[in-house]
Amino acid sequence: xxxxxxxxxxxxxxxxxxxxxxxxxxxxxxxxxxxxxxxxxxxxxxxxxxxxxxxxxxxxxxxxxxxxxxxxxxxxxxxxxxxxxxxxxxxxxxxxxxxxxxxxxxxxxxxxxxxxxxxxxxxxxxxxxxxxxxxxxxxxxxxxxxxxxxxxxxxxxxxxxxxxxxxxxxxxxxxxxxxxxxxxxxxxxxxxxxxxxxxxxxxxxxxxxxxxxxxxxxxxxxxxxxxxxxxxxxxxxxxxxxxxxxxxxxxxxxxxxxxxxxxxxxxxxxxxxxxxxxxxxxxxxxxxxxxxxxxxxxxxxxxxxxxxxxxxxxxxxxxxxxxxxxxxxxxxxxxxxxxxxxxxxxxxxxxxxxxxxxxxxxxxxxxxxxxxxxxxxxxxxxxxxxxxxxxxxxxxxxxxxxxxxxxxxxxxxxxxxxxxxxxxxxxxxxxxxxxxxxxxxxxxxxxxxxxxxxxxxxxxxx
Numbered sequence: 018x019x020x021x022x023x024x025x026x027x028x029x030x031x032x033x034x035x036x037x038x039x040x041x042x043x044x045x046x047x048x049x050x051x052x053x054x055x056x057x058x059x060x061x062x063x064x065x066x067x068x069x070x071x072x073x074x075x076x077x078x079x080x081x082x083x084x085x086x087x088x089x090x091x092x093x094x095x096x097x098x099x100x101x102x103x104x105x106x107x108x109x110x111x112x113x114x115x116x117x118x119x120x121x122x123x124x125x126x127x128x129x130x131x132x133x134x135x136x137x138x139x140x141x142x143x144x145x146x147x148x149x150x151x152x153x154x155x156x157x158x159x160x161x162x163x164x165x166x167x168x169x170x171x172x173x174x175x176x177x178x179x180x181x182x183x184x185x186x187x188x189x190x191x192x193x194x195x196x197x198x199x200x201x202x203x204x205x206x207x208x209x210x211x212x213x214x215x216x217x218x219x220x221x222x223x224x225x226x227x228x229x230x231x232x233x234x235x236x237x238x239x240x241x242x243x244x245x246x247x248x249x250x251x252x253x254x255x256x257x258x259x260x261x262x263x264x265x266x267x268x269x270x271x272x273x274x275x276x277x278x279x280x281x282x283x284x285x286x287x288x289x290x291x292x293x294x295x296x297x298x299x300x301x302x303x304x305x306x307x308x309x310x311x312x313x314x315x316x317x318x319x320x321x322x323x324x325x326x327x328x329x330x331x332x333x334x335x336x337x338x339x340x341x342x343x344x345x346x347x348x349x350x351x352x353x354x355x356x357x358x359x360x361x362x363x364x365x366x367x368x369x370x371x372x373x374x375x376x377x378x379x380x381x382x383x384x385x386x387x388x389x390x391x392x393x394x395x396x397x398x399x400x401x402x403x404x405x406x407x408x409x410x411x412x413x414x415x416x417x418x419x420x421x422x423x424x425x426x427x428x429x430x431x432x433x434x435x436x437x438x439x440x441x442x443x444x445x446x447x448x449x450x451x452x453x454x455x456x457x458x459x460x461x462x463x464x465x466x467x468x469x470x471x472x473x474x475x476x477x478x479x
Contacts, residue, residue: 112171112185113164131167132174132384137418141409142166145203160188160196168193169200173406176387198398201405211408212279214310221319224332226275230370231469231476233324236311236332237280239340240374241270241292244284244403246394259288267396269388269403270295272334275370277377278411284403285396292339296346311345328464335371342458347465363466366473380419381410 112130127135142163149166151159168186172193175182183193214220214236227235243266248254257265266288272281283299296302304310311332313320333345338352349367350360382389385406413419 113167113187116167130174131170133170133413134418137413137416138167138170140416141412144207145200148203148206149199160192164188165196165200169197170409172197173385173387173402173409176390176392178392197402201401204405204408205401208408208412211411212282212404214280217314217317217319220332221317221322223274224323227370228324230275231366231472232335232370232465233468233472234326234329234332235370236334237272237274238335238371238374239270239272239296239346240337240371240378241268241295241339242378243267243288244269244388245391247391249394249396256287256289262288264288264391267394267399268295270299271377271407272301273374273377275373276414277373277380278414279407282404282407285400292337293341296340305343305345326464326468329461329468333461333465335367337371342455342462344458344461346458347462350462350466359466359470362473363469366469381406384410384413 116127116130124134127133127138131138145166146162149162153159164186168182168188171177171186172179172182179190179193183190186193188196215223220236223236224234227233227237243259243262243264245262245264245266246257248265249257254265257267259266267284268286268288268290270283270286270292271279273279281299281301283295283301286295286298301310311334313331330344333347336346336348338348340346340348342348347367349364350356351364353360356364388403388406
């Protein structure tokens, strides 16, 4: 409908008053006939609404048309709008009002907006809610903890910019940035040990599952991924622009188990940094060199239940060819100048098991699309947010709040649907000597290759 001018609005108001007045008089006359008395007394002077001295004896013109006053004001725009508060951004209910419970289908609505069930959000709110509460001041009320938590999860789940998402939750950009930082810090304070290798029982259960996949005493898999972004301000763009993709990115290195749970992480290196350099700057690397990781603890009650592999001193990680060969980091043989059939078969089994890393990156970036799409970034704040998302990912894995893709059968399985390597299964043995550094890592890999192929033959004959 085209916008009406003031003169046209006045003419329309007169027509509406005439029609509504006539309809109202007919209604009053019908009630008078039914009730036998007058139904309404004049509320204001009848002359205000066109009543005169020559009204009929029934007094139909004396009935007030005051009930039309809101319509007249709205059409004629008699009262001006209130002055805008230029220091406050305009807000609306938006998505926050949509998250209020109104029917029995709220689970589907929560999954669409927050990528999680309502029960999961309630569990998180009970834990981090007290840390998000603020005191009310004289000037304004604080944001509810539930709104802060919902906005942070929505922002991480969809990757929308603050200008598009903050108004949907009835808050300004500054309040949205502050809310996300508070939620991330609350996750760190409430769940400090969720991203870790766990205790003795957790490690034993993890090694037992990797043993079922053909790699006994394995602690997990390690790999890197790129988080794409716009060029950081006050930074050299050449450091963050990877030559392979020709895009600005940050490197994230993670250690993951067979259940797609995060055990360790490192985030924030420029996109041009290689996997090996990121590894050597991790706390994981320093702990492994000091002997506090990947070794059998004398106090571990489950040591006797695990198999002892000749030539493999303790636990290890599975990595790709971009990492150095270390006694606790097993990489494939694919870069060897001459590959035997046993090496080819070991590489095939190694690739099947380490495929959980690619599956993890797909699940993680589907849950948290903020780290999938290019975006403006503050590296210090984003490092805090990335760790909070890793904590949230592990919690959802523990609580069973998984995406539909998690219901599919994993390739890392030795069941009947597992694609076995199409090579000869004869084992080529290599003598193991006491060596250090890269050579010792290669010797550990050779010993592990012999044990993995032996287990494969046992499962194949069973």
